[in-house]
Amino acid sequence: MARAFLFVLDSFGIGGAPDAARFGDEGADTFGHIAAAAAGGEADRPGLRAGPLELPNMMALGLGEAALLSTGSWPAGMARPAPTGVFAAAQEVSSGKDTPSGHWEIAGVPVPFDWGYFPETMPTFPPDLVDAIIREARLPGILGDCHASGTEIIARLGEEHIRTGKPICYTSADSVFQIAAHEVHFGLERLYDLCRIVRRLVDPLNIGRVIARPFVGESAADFVRTANRKDYAVPPAEPTLLDRAVAAGRRVIAVGKIGDIFAHQGVTEVRKAPDNMAMFDAALGAIADAGEGDLVFANFVDFDSSFGHRRDVAGYAAALEAFDRRLPEALARLKPGDILLLTADHGCDPTWRGTEHTRERVPVLAIGPGLPAGSAGVRETFADIGEAVAAHLGLPPGPHGRSFLADRVDHA
Numbered sequence: 001m002a003r004a005f006l007f008v009l010d011s012f013g014i015g016g017a018p019d020a021a022r023f024g025d026e027g028a029d030t031f032g033h034i035a036a037a038a039a040g041g042e043a044d045r046p047g048l049r050a051g052p053l054e055l056p057n058m059m060a061l062g063l064g065e066a067a068l069l070s071t072g073s074w075p076a077g078m079a080r081p082a083p084t085g086v087f088a089a090a091q092e093v094s095s096g097k098d099t100p101s102g103h104w105e106i107a108g109v110p111v112p113f114d115w116g117y118f119p120e121t122m123p124t125f126p127p128d129l130v131d132a133i134i135r136e137a138r139l140p141g142i143l144g145d146c147h148a149s150g151t152e153i154i155a156r157l158g159e160e161h162i163r164t165g166k167p168i169c170y171t172s173a174d175s176v177f178q179i180a181a182h183e184v185h186f187g188l189e190r191l192y193d194l195c196r197i198v199r200r201l202v203d204p205l206n207i208g209r210v211i212a213r214p215f216v217g218e219s220a221a222d223f224v225r226t227a228n229r230k231d232y233a234v235p236p237a238e239p240t241l242l243d244r245a246v247a248a249g250r251r252v253i254a255v256g257k258i259g260d261i262f263a264h265q266g267v268t269e270v271r272k273a274p275d276n277m278a279m280f281d282a283a284l285g286a287i288a289d290a291g292e293g294d295l296v297f298a299n300f301v302d303f304d305s306s307f308g309h310r311r312d313v314a315g316y317a318a319a320l321e322a323f324d325r326r327l328p329e330a331l332a333r334l335k336p337g338d339i340l341l342l343t344a345d346h347g348c349d350p351t352w353r354g355t356e357h358t359r360e361r362v363p364v365l366a367i368g369p370g371l372p373a374g375s376a377g378v379r380e381t382f383a384d385i386g387e388a389v390a391a392h393l394g395l396p397p398g399p400h401g402r403s404f405l406a407d408r409v410d411h412a
């Protein structure tokens with residue numbers, strides 16, 4: 001029985017990217033800075049959490065060792081257990097630090113080209129694009145047309161949106177065209193229809209994703225985004241690990257936003273859930289359902305969208321601790337031949353300036369019955385993760401990386 005379970009903790013970087021300076025991110029370290037803040041008593045929130053970061057299960061798999069490989073420093077305030085898993089630190093060769101680039105590279109397909117981006121001007125979108133959107137979607141106009149944080153812009157423009165019926169359109173340092181609209185006043189299906197129109201119109205601009213950002217509430221004080229977010233991504237440029245699995249007749253069960261990120265290519269089944277804990281339940285269900293040769297690919301987005309971009313250190317720490325507490329449930333379900341991998345797609349350091357992702361290395365932790373414990377070193381591409389999964393599942397190798405399990409693992 002060979003099955004693979006690949007869990008992405010969205011934005012859980014471990015610093016140390018050699019090309020961080022190119023992004024203005026030199027020194028960014030999501031894990032290291034959360035640990036340091038927690039050890040210094042700066043990640044306490046009454047009723048939520050307090051004190052040093054407690055991640056006993058991921059640390060036992062080698063999370064601290066992966067961080068040490070990446071930055072040369074041990075995460076502050078955290079114990080150093082003997083690792084029971086294979087650990088590595090992986091760096092990204094893709095030119096962007098966005099979610100699709102990170103996930104596609106994990107799945108064996110780096111993104112060497114530059115995405116299209118919108119400038120930090122106001123307005124940010126080309127006027128002829130906005131005109132086409134208004135005309136084709138029969139809109140009274142649009143609001144926003146700028147770079148923004150998604151929670152801040154609905155607080156600022158949500159009431160005007162309800163009053164005028166104009167959707168709120170914004171972007172970020174990522175290659176995204178985001179549209180926030182009220183689920184009831186504007187309509188959820190209407191928002192999705194609008195996103196499909198915009199997807200087609202921004203294709204020539206090489207924009208990675210159009211994202212529907214529905215929200216509810218009646219005033220700036222209580223607007224809140226819902227779990228009905230939907231990403232309209234361009235498909236990966238080459239066949240990914242997922243396509244190879246499907247071509248071999250395997251099931252690929254996508255948990256969370258994985259299906260959307262891969263434009264539903266190479267996905268046989270989608271299971272969505274509103275938050276990290278519900279996604280963990282869904283991932284456990286997928287593990288229970290997976291058969292010989294199947295792949296479960298899960299994304300846990302709250303780390304990024306609810307805490308990293310919001311620069312909420314205590315919230316990020318609490319979310320990591322909640323995830324870590326659930327990990328034994330997944331480990332208990334591993335049968336002979338199974339492998340569980342934990343990794344991330346980029347960083348989003350909640351102590352960093354601004355609200356954007358940060359260029360970082362990511363942790364790679366692998367465990368399964370019979371797998372040796374020890375270091376697989378620093379990996380030059382995230383593709384080494386997908387190639388490890390491919391090798392484990394007996395799928396043909398891809399052209400961009402090599403399994404980190406193929407190298408001699410230095411026993412720690």
Ligand SMILES: O=P(O)(O)O[C@H]1O[C@H](CO)[C@@H](O)[C@H]1O
Pocket residue numbers: 099148149150151171172173174175176178211213305309
């Ligand atoms: O501020 P919000 O709307 O969460 O946007 C964030 O989410 C987008 C998609 O991951 C990123 O581009 C980032 O800007």
Ligand SMILES: [Mn+2]
Pocket residue numbers: 010011098099102304345346
């Ligand atoms: Mn991401």
Ligand SMILES: [Mn+2]
Pocket residue numbers: 099304305309348357
């Ligand atoms: Mn993000």
